[in-house]
Amino acid sequence: MGAEGHADGTVGKALDVLDMVASQSRAVRFSELLAQGVYPKATLYRFLQTLTHQGMLSYDPDRGTYALGVRLVRLAHAAWAQSSLAPIARPYLDELAAETGETIHLAQMDLGQVLYVDKRNATRPVEMFAQAGKVGPAYCTGVGKAMLAYLPDEALARALERQSFHRHTAHTLDTPSALRAELAAIRARGYAFDREEHEHGIICCAVPILSRSGRAIGALSVTSTTARTTLAALEAKADRIKDIAAKIAEEAESWRFPEQV
Amino acid sequence: MGAEGHADGTVGKALDVLDMVASQSRAVRFSELLAQGVYPKATLYRFLQTLTHQGMLSYDPDRGTYALGVRLVRLAHAAWAQSSLAPIARPYLDELAAETGETIHLAQMDLGQVLYVDKRNATRPVEMFAQAGKVGPAYCTGVGKAMLAYLPDEALARALERQSFHRHTAHTLDTPSALRAELAAIRARGYAFDREEHEHGIICCAVPILSRSGRAIGALSVTSTTARTTLAALEAKADRIKDIAAKIAEEAESWRFPEQV
């Protein structure tokens, strides 16, 4: 109905407010949120009350500011442990990182965008969570394209609509048709490249993590720089990455069964 | 109205459903949730649809199961960066961990329970997020008691009501009055101990992180085992922990101000 297209129902709106609070990098005042002009005063106020009462937001009475609440952290912890690939994939990422010495990314699809779920850094160990939770574009990253390539038709259509197709570099595929052609190539060869499409000098080789039914439940990539290596050298690792992706997929599959068959 | 007492409004109910999914440790079927008898079929169905559409849940069409969605992970990242003490405290935790070689905990209060926000492990670096989000009891942990001791009266009363006072070990303070006496002692000396009150052999020295107005915004502890050290040895570090807690408090205070005064 609405021009927005998303945010259906009261719940959707409330979650919108949550996102509004989350998108600020610090605790926010009521008026700051109001100034975004998304909801009228009384409505916004009620949502903040409800969310606070529910523990999804926390209210600092000293400052009159709202921040994300502890219930959210608890839910997130559960989400992490339960739904994402990360806990399963962790040892495999370690393995791949040790083997290649390069940066490793594990990502999942989040409504047309790429969510980096875990990461291993080439040089020194990096705090995991500082990286996890970052979102990036799908159309111009290795992991993004690897997952897009295995999306069912309607899901792909919806995802493509959400792409900005901003031309980050000279190599960025900035039209849906160019991307579709690339996706076909990816399906044919089973893995994706990032040919400096997102950032200058950054290249990667990415592999989808496929469920038994062929859906992309995530993607795994080895990333490096043009200064350190070449695309061909990365491609040489593709089979190994596919191996590991397959192992992760298999474990994810069996793990999802209820205790009883 | 409801016997439950909470879950006000549509948003509350939806979040309830989220919790229902979260409380199972794996992906759940529609019928499993339905069997809990909380909501009628159509209602539950609609909530699951909405939450899935919103990315708070993810639906696996192969299995027909719901799990917590990736949007939560994204929100968690924001929560981490924004509201908790963690980003501020991180370097200090590192410092303290390096200095003591012991396990360090950073916690916040969550409705009478303790939420572990960050952790440093004595032996090898531990993945942060795997630890964060864990909740524990307040009445029998060092960080819990340190925070309880600085709670305003009514908040303390409410918090005490929420304590189970389960007797985990022979040392557990298992009555409100015993705990209140202990809290007075903690206020007097400025730090708290855990004398194997939660787990056998686990001892700690914990310090509240106090805002300028005297509210406990968190707590910091150095934890060890009776096999490795003594309470007296831990107490020797108390001043150092207090120092660091004060630094964190100060930085947290200034950090909360908007860019302009």
Place this chain on the structure above:
DNA sequence: CCGTTTGGTTCCATTATGTGAAACTTTGTC
């Protein structure tokens, strides 16, 4: 000390939204 602005909270008539029993469709089983 009192008008004024700014930021936050409450009211309440209106109406959009959520509700859930029941009907229906699909999928799996014997």
Place this chain on the structure above:
DNA sequence: GACAAAGTTTCACATAATGGAACCAAACGG
């Protein structure tokens, strides 16, 4: 092919969300 179990859609109804406006409380400013 009939039966059951699981999942999806419908629709008359009632509850719950909506948001303009009024209200309140500090913080200003003269």
